[in-house]
Amino acid sequence: MKNKLFQLAFLFLFLSFFSVVVNYDKGASPTFFxxxxxxxxxITYALAEPLKSLDPAEANNMSEAKVLSNIFEGLVRYQSGTSEIEPCLATHWELSKDGCSWVFHLRKNVTFHDGTPFNAQAVKISIERQLPPQKKDTMSYGSFTFGMLKKIEVIDNYTINFLLTTPYSPFLRNLAMPWAAPIISPSSLKNLGNDKMLLAGTGPFYLADWRNGAPILLANEKYWDKKPFIKSLSFLPQSPQQRLASLNKGTVEMADVSGLPGDTIKAQNVITTSQSSASLSYLGMFNNRPPFNNDKVRRALCMAIDTRELTKNIFGDQSLAANSILPPEILGYNKNLRPYFGGPEKAKALLSQYGYTEGLDITLITYNTPRPYNPLGGTELATTIKKQLAKAGIRVNVKVYPWHEFKSALRKQEGDAFLFGWVSDNLDPDNFLYTLLASDEITKTNLTHYKNSEVDRLISAAQREQDEKIRKRLYYHAQQIMLQDTPMVFLNYGQDKIALTKNIQNLKLNPFGIPLFAKAYIQ
Known part of the structure; x- marks a missing residue:
């Protein structure tokens, strides 16, 4: 009997100990989820795109960025309304004279949502997981954001040094991107597995649930900056028709409405806010073969296209007509730059002067889907351009492709000209000029095959230059040369447009069109 009692007592003690261990483990896990x-x-926000991942290393679309920007933070961030950089998880930084060493001093007394302390080691782990040999194929932006890194050195708990292979001034804006750059709790990465719910950041909100592709965020009451007024957010991916219906029924408080007709929003308590986006729609010409290896023919095409009319048809707003390669709010943008103009008669005269007395026949290839910089789709845009060019004696044969086939046709240089566009990755001018015009990018993103050694020199100098004022002058000079050469016709900038109920106050959009909820409130 005593032996049995002893066994029962031992079992009770063991179970008590086991319970303590289990509870300890639970306490060490991110219980806030x-x-x-x-x-x-x-606030429920209806998004335009599906959410495939909320891991910043794997996310790649703008809807994912709109969720991520509330959960995670980087060392720096864009100032509200501009592409200028301000401190975030880093309080300040120094750049070496040779431009290859960036030393960041980190903010103290910051914790991730799971209670893990934020420090330099966390920064190193977040970045190195996206680089070889740890990099996975699903990590889209790691190479772009950190590919110029030679080494990351942890100097102490709150100081970290990024050593670059060569001077690269756009690196600072790379660190503010909503993809790849945000810092994740090392503890949550260890527990990640297939459960993205475990990922913890330092942002003003944390991921509390993710049901049927719709994440729910709650306010981070231990946020290092001012606590958010809004206590809960939900993000709901929907089709254009669903977003309009949800707004009109009052089942959502916000929705992405770029490209949707404004007169379809019937709800009286809903307003819209919009801004030009960091994206560009353009008509490219293959500069490496006739007829567009002649810059005079390219100029004639530019003269014949009325970009203000095009932009009015697309957005109902002529102010979005592009005057150069850089959108507003990007360093180096200048509203006084002007492409060639003059209308169809001057274009016809120029063509005749250079041997095209009977006009010109070209094939224009385009995509069949809406794009961020062209919500009406390539077919309608090409049809309008065809009508405009006909007045100048330029006869256009339009060939329309599904999106993936279109990109293949571009690589093969089918046709003579094409419609395309670009959406900025990092809000740096280099991301437009180098990406779309540099000779080094001809086999990649310089689809016009444009070459100009002076433009290459200016772009390269701007990449190495530390002084933003000097960079601005270099980009301005490069744009002047490029406008004279006319490798492409700049059609329009994109537009970010969001509908929201009138009681949502102090909601700002960053230059990516991402709503910043941290300081917003409901009246």
């Missing part, structure tokens, strides 16, 4: 979700969410 299990916090009760309120029945009434403060």
């Amino acid at each position: 299990k916090k009760e979700i309120p029945q009434q969410i403060d």
